[in-house]
Amino acid sequence: MTYEEALFYVIAAITVAGALGVVTARNVIHSALFLILALLGVAAVYVLLASEFLAIVQVLVYGGAVTILILFAMMLTRVRDIEGPLDGPQRPFAALAATVFLGTTVLAVTQTEWRGETDEATVVTIEQIGEALFSTWAMPFEIASLLLMVALIGAIVLARGEEGE
Amino acid sequence: MATTDYTIPGEPDLETVDININVGPQHPATHGVFRMVLTVDGELVTDVDPVIGYMHRGNEKLPENCDYRQVIGYHDRTDYLAQFNTEQCFVEAVEKLTGIKPTERSEYIRVILVELNRIMSHLMFIGAFSTDVGIFGTSFMYAFRDREYVQDFFEEITGERMMYNYFRPGGLAWDVPDNFRERCKQVLGHINSGLKDLEGMIVDNEIVLARCRGLSRVSTKDAINWGLTGPLLRATGLEYDLRKAEPYSIYDRFEFEIPTGKDGDVYDRVIIRLEEMKQSVRIVEQALAGLPGGPIMAEGMKRTLRVPEGEVYMRVEGPRGEYGVYIVGTGTDKPYRHKVRGASFCNLSALRAMSIGNYLSDVIIILGSIDIVLCEVDR
């Protein structure tokens, strides 16, 4: 399946380009748009891994919802271009964080036992996901709802604070 | 990457800034070339700055160089939706000043035409207003369909579809055609069936109710203080109509009601206009029944009308409210001073107070509900 591999590299290139765009764009809205590209690229990678459900979730939640959230958040602020690199006293800490993160990622990539060809990837149907979610993982699932509610209430409290001013 | 900096020097960096939006002069919702500068915070309008004058043509000053017959044509163009009403006002003003008594027949014909004109104007209002509320041109088309019948009828009488120039001090320019009665009844039939369509579209429609009820409530006291007249004043519940309060022409001979609202909100203004159309139909029917024969021009009219020295203020109930004409005569054939009180102009002055604090969409509706005619505002 060479063309699948070729497709993977193309998609990966697009994703990485999107990710690079996010950090290099001088305009925050452009950054957000690059982010969509990167997120959709990830969705395409999920498809290559035969994780249909996950890919669609990625599109629905990240492509639609999170993007709009970010765009609205950007538009809440005074949108303007940033000239020159952002600099500040926290530069060494940033460097440290970046190094640690990179190290972890490299470690993870090299240490994982990869399953092999995409062909052999197990296809998990949505029914199986449902079964797992509501029997084995019932508790985390309920906790997720609490998390969502907390996020909701938090946003409302913040918003009301904002409006109170 | 574009490298534009959107910050404005001297502005604090993290403060929400309201947007200023031009609505008009070239906007689908500002009837005519009216312009308002809205200050918008999100969707809420925090300030309205109406800008008028784009239509100013010197309609008050020009007639001071015209003789009295020529002025009638300019009055058509003052309120181009209620031409007969304005003509009537001016003609009656001249009659009042000179003491001419118009003939019976011409008075009846005037009332018929004026009331039909009122219907025409209100039809226009309903059409334009429902477009503002967002009906995709449907009520507009229905209203114009029925307006067309009236306009055809007027064209058969006067020869013009809009700028009639038909009333004259002392009577009418010429007599109505022989089939006047039948045609008038036909037109009334069209209007009655058209009104059903418009009511079906607007009255009781949940979305219209949700949009218009309680919007820009005005109390009677405020309305009087603002100088509001016409449907805007009557919507607040005050039964004030010049046709009844200060009967001019032959209005005291007809039976009709003055529809009033309760809340003074946009919905009431619309319903009142719908109701007024029905009352106008009633008046036309009565006038048609009592239409006498006889001459259409008063006896002894001179070729050139010279108005004696003196001044007069005549006001009539136009579709938009009180339309007044103030004339100072000096014994010549031209008015020395000619002043027009436009109802739209006075009603428009309340726009700012009525709109502030409402949604952007609602300001459009409020403006629509005032029913301005820019030619009358700017003159």
Added chain:
Amino acid sequence: MTSEVFNVYIAVLIATIFGFVLVGSALIGNLILSPRQKSPHKGVTYECGMLPIGRSRAQVHFRYYLFAILFLIFDIEAVFLFPWAVSFVELGEQAFYEMLVFIGILAFGLLYAWKKGVLNWR
């Protein structure tokens, strides 16, 4: 099985490409066919025939952000609903009540938002 999923998404890939091609060719066609006359007035944004007052890219209202958050949360809930919808009959009562609790907790969040007047826009 993998290839089956993959086959389906080949069509999606091609659809994406077709979309880009269609729009792109329309734009290119327009580029070839259309006249071009530069005029300084054409570049002004439309603001009812007047010159724009002040900036256009001002901040949007905070309200929109709140609705975006609400949307995000209920979107995630919907994501959980889909696998549940296709399997809850087999899983029986337990799954149903689990989802009921889930919906209940989020409904409480909605109720809170409602009570706090967030849904009322103003």
Added chain:
Amino acid sequence: MFLLADNVWLDALLRMTIVAVLVPVGVILLTWVERKVIGRLQQRLGPMHVGPFGLLQGIADTIKLMTKEDVRPDSADRPTFELAVFVIVVPVFMAAVAIPFTADIFVRNMALGLFYFLAVSSLGIVGFVMAGWGSDNKYALLGGVRAGAQLISYEIPLILSAVAVAMLGQSLSLYTLVELQDNTPFIAYQPLAFVIFIIAGLAELYRQPFDIPVAESEVVGGPTVEYSGIRWSMFQMAEFVSLVLISALASLLFLGGWVWPFGADNATWLQVVLMVVKTSAFILFFMWMRVSVPRLRIDQLMALCWQILLPFAFLQIIINGLVLVYDWPSWTLTILSGAAAIAMGAIIYRVARRSGVLYQTSGAAEQVGLVL
């Protein structure tokens, strides 16, 4: 599933080519139909001059739009402005993949077709926000954020009503869901979900009474205000294609698609006729709705979504869950859902008639200290 060609790539290419040809043709035809239908409903004739009954009007319009100068504001953010068109049109194409038109005519039969459709069609929202922001126009910005807020909000009831249908069929494959409706279409079991789906669908298509983002009398076309010529027609195309797709989806989910009422194994031509009739019924209804109702206000729109449609959509899901888990007879489903639908209608009716959720006196002038 049969293949048009041996190779899956070639097969997909062929099928998508057919779609890509049909889309512009369909859009041209639909604009004509829409103008004619609206004309008739307004007691007019609609386009009459180009071709017999104005049939060629769409083509004339296309030529006109194609040869129009492409005007772009100087201050627009160029990449955002130009890309917005793509972001709006491409998801529509992607969504078209998932919709089967008959048992044999479709691009791909997806196991998660319904889910996929809903996910992909939500991508276009970004395009509106981009167009609104990129135009550097206040109307466009207002329209863009309105579009964003409205479309995301109504996405939720749309998804939930679709979930309700998926619960009945225990599947997310549109194909399977349709095949299950050979006796009774799901509208009989799910009147509430149907009503919610139609309302949310109308809102997703931003047509009257939900045309708030593009409201002509308020924001003069909203995000599209700075787009001219062919660019603008792309917005139009996306709108019409999604109109067809939502109509097709509604007829698949609720009216039994190509199956009901003639059973699952009727002839292909009959299936086509069934689908065309059902889909165009929805399209005509949407057009009819367009000329008949006024526009809601943005807060009323949001209130309708979050305070009425959303709770009732949850109610429908819970009703479905109860009936299916405890295996109650299917008529209970009809009764419960129907009762809930009537209750929803009654609530909207009442609320519109009194000051309440949908209708609020906006504190008017006092708020800013201006006493009338």
Added chain:
Amino acid sequence: MLGILKALKTTLQAALRKPVTVQYPLEKKELPHRSRGLPVLLWDFDVDEPFCTGCQVCARACPVDCITVTMKDNPKKAAGKSTRKKIVEHFYLDYARCMRCDICVEVCNFDAIVMNNTWEGVELATYDRQDLVLDADALLKQSRTGQLKDPFREPMGVAHSGWSPKVEDDEEAEETEASKEGGEG
């Protein structure tokens, strides 16, 4: 919901009625007799000259000053063919300014000017505003060619003095003239 259903019913009812559209360039509404188009001058076929004597009453009465007239001695009077001492020399009417108030018709002492009630001459779309300023020949055209059949010339208001009672004769003459010209052309 009921009000929305009512609105839907209303539009459906309208759709079942006959459309009211008149497809303008293809079909034209019948103009009423009194229809007031733009002013045109009348041609006196008896003596083969315009009615207009160039007296400038219309020019003075025009509220928008769109008429310019000059007068000259009538050569036909000298020849004994006509009773008109004076005749119009130049007559310019700016259609772009005319507000169709009918006052010129009303004040004319010679019934020389009427409002056009045919479809001829109603199209005001020109490339140049100057094209809308018509001279006497152009203004007389509709009367001379017989396009103007039956202009509305009732006595109007107080200002009107006698008007030529030869309406029928005029019309006959116009028609014969028209057929003659048509035959020649």
